[in-house]
Amino acid sequence: MPYSEYWWVTIERDECGRKEEILLEGEYLEAQEISKRLASEIEPPLFYTDKKEEFEESRRAFESDPVVSRALAIVEERGDVLGHGLSHVRKVAVDAGALVLIEMDRDACDEKRRRALLLAHLAGVLHDIRREQPEHAQRGADEAEVILRDFDLQESEREAIVKAIRNHEAFKPTVPLGDPCQQLLSDALYDADKFRWGPDNFTETVWLMVAPFKVPLTALLGHFDTSLEGIVRIKDTFRTPTGREYGPDFIAKGLQIGERLHSELTKTYEARQDAP
Numbered sequence: 231m232p233y234s235e236y237w238w239v240t241i242e243r244d245e246c247g248r249k250e251e252i253l254l255e256g257e258y259l260e261a262q263e264i265s266k267r268l269a270s271e272i273e274p275p276l277f278y279t280d281k282k283e284e285f286e287e288s289r290r291a292f293e294s295d296p297v298v299s300r301a302l303a304i305v306e307e308r309g310d311v312l313g314h315g316l317s318h319v320r321k322v323a324v325d326a327g328a329l330v331l332i333e334m335d336r337d338a339c340d341e342k343r344r345r346a347l348l349l350a351h352l353a354g355v356l357h358d359i360r361r362e363q364p365e366h367a368q369r370g371a372d373e374a375e376v377i378l379r380d381f382d383l384q385e386s387e388r389e390a391i392v393k394a395i396r397n398h399e400a401f402k403p404t405v406p407l408g409d410p411c412q413q414l415l416s417d418a419l420y421d422a423d424k425f426r427w428g429p430d431n432f433t434e435t436v437w438l439m440v441a442p443f444k445v446p447l448t449a450l451l452g453h454f455d456t457s458l459e460g461i462v463r464i465k466d467t468f469r470t471p472t473g474r475e476y477g478p479d480f481i482a483k484g485l486q487i488g489e490r491l492h493s494e495l496t497k498t499y500e501a502r503q504d505a506p
């Protein structure tokens with residue numbers, strides 16, 4: 231799938247079964263459409279052009295590995311969780327895989343690379359499995375540990391994924407990992423997750439997070455500056471060398487979209503209020 235399609239993965243919706251999908255409607259849908267247009271008017275994050283080769287390798291492995299598909303099916307069964315559903319975890323998994331490929335020893339054999347990629351994909355797919363609960367990183371790690379007992383992994387591999395999930399939350403203390411491979415997996419998962427605080431925040435996440443609470447968009451606009459401050463703070467927290475190099479570009483592009491969106495929506499609402 232080319233980058234542009236990957237970027238615009240449609241959030242799957244199902245009207246029956248166990249899935250609890252969030253349907254965007256009315257002003258949220260309108261705001262999301264504006265965000266998508268604004269995102270299409272700026273360059274995609276540089277990571278996807280500069281690191282295209284590793285991104286594509288990660289994406290191909292992600293799409294074709296039956297072990298990853300099995301983990302995805304488990305997450306899919308849970309449905310969307312406050313904007314952190316399948317689209318989010320797919321992107322985190324593929325980007326985490328790309329980061330691991332970029333950062334790992336160039337001389338590593340194919341099998342080692344393939345295995346490292348699989349662990350990054352599984353960590354990405356499972357990392358938000360308890361997103362709706364407090365302390366979701368710790369709880370998600372506990373649940374991933376149980377889920378992964380049924381997967382054909384070595385004990386050390388399972389442990390690496392669980393520790394990475396436990397360490398993925400922003401602005402929380404992390405547990406330093408003695409093993410460099412485990413540390414890389416943990417840092418790559420964190421960075422790939424925080425890449426989503428860039429354009430994705432406005433094209434996908436924020437609308438799905440607020441939609442269930444039915445907060446009027448005008449109320450949201452009043453808190454926009456505070457929300458943007460939180461996004462600014464994340465740019466100094468990236469953990470891998472590649473994350474530190476490209477993460478701030480994601481964040482800058484997200485902020486650009488956010489500021490334009492705020493200005494467009496404010497003008498639209500003012501015009502509607504002035505209308506006879």
Ligand SMILES: [Fe+2]
Nearest residue numbers: 357358366398
């Ligand atoms: Fe999370």
Ligand SMILES: [Fe+2]
Nearest residue numbers: 314322358423
């Ligand atoms: Fe996440």
